[in-house]
Amino acid sequence: MLAMDNVRAMFVVLPDAPLPDQAxxxxxxxxxxVHPQDETDYPAATERVAAALQIRPPVYLVIPTLDSGQTRSYLQHSLQPGVYGVAVQTAASVDQLRxxxxxxxxxxxxxxxxPGLTAMAVGFHDPRAIDIMSDCLAAMRDSADRMTWIAYDHAEMAESLGVKPDSPTVQQASSQVVxxxxxxxxxxxxGSPPDAxxxxxxxxxxxxxxxxxxxEGLRATFARPEPENGEDEEES
Structure with a gap:
């Protein structure tokens, strides 16, 4: 799985965006x-994932929401050898993650x-999701232990609370997630580079x-500290 510090700069490829060059x-x-806008266009999804795997960084697939009925079909066509993990937009329950x-x-x-190789990243962006966050992480740890990182968008949190993104309530929620x-x-x-x-x-x-x-700026902002006691730093 990815080392803890190797999520400093994650590049999001939206459905209508071209894949970046490796350089x-x-x-x-x-x-x-991100999955295609037409979640049932499975040939396009298969082709796009295969092309993404030719680019160096580990690939995470954002899957259709778990209550959409499309998750399994999408993964059946998209999960290929070489895919590093899947990203769940939001967790609604422990049962959904199981x-x-x-x-x-x-x-x-x-x-x-x-089996067990494909990693999972899960988003927790609203108060209800945060309420079940600990139960979700405990359940995943006690089973296949696929979890590698958590996603959090303070703008989504603010919208769900009906407050401004710089509200103390949002800051408190951010700290709780961390x-x-x-x-x-x-x-x-x-989820917001200007606030990195x-x-x-x-x-x-x-x-x-x-x-x-x-x-580049994100890698610098979230750079790991210098290793102590002369220990070699793990390669990123």
Whole structure:
């Protein structure tokens, strides 16, 4: 799985955006590939994922929402050897994540992927999701332990609360997400590059962006500290 500090700069590829050239994402720690707008266009999804796998960074697939009825079909066509993980837009319940875990194991076997190898990243963006966050992380840790990072978007949190993004209530929620994730040794990825320095000060370990120009700056903002006692730093 990805080391904790290797989520500093995650590049998001939206459905209507072209895939980047490998040289353009040298500073990215991962590619987050959003599913096609037409979730049932499976040939397009298969082709796009295969092309993304030719680019260096680990590839995460943003899957259709778990209550859409499209998750399994999308993954059946998109989960290929070489895909690093899947990204869940939001967690509604422990049962939903367990369902996804079962789907992944079944499709891994079909695709010739070692069961349990595909990582999971999960978003927690509203108060209800935060309320079940600890239960979700505990359940995933106690089963296949696929979880590698948490996604959090303060703008979505603010909208769900009906307050401004810079509200103290949103800051409190942000801190709660970071602390809960830290209890399970998981990094949290922020969703707004202009606020990256602020996010780093709260304990976030990286940021997601759709702009190539942001990547170098994000790596610098979320740079890991110098190793202590002469220990060699792990390669990123």
């Amino acid at each position: 353009d994402v040298d500073a990215a720690d991962g590619l987050i590939l 369902y996804l875990e079962g789907v992944l194991e079944e499709l891994e076997i079909r695709a010739g992927i070692r 602390m809960t994730a830290a209890a399970y040794n998981l990094p949290v990825v922020y 320095e602020y996010a780093a000060s709260l304990g976030f370990r990286g940021c997601a962006t759709g702009e190539l120009a942001d990547l």
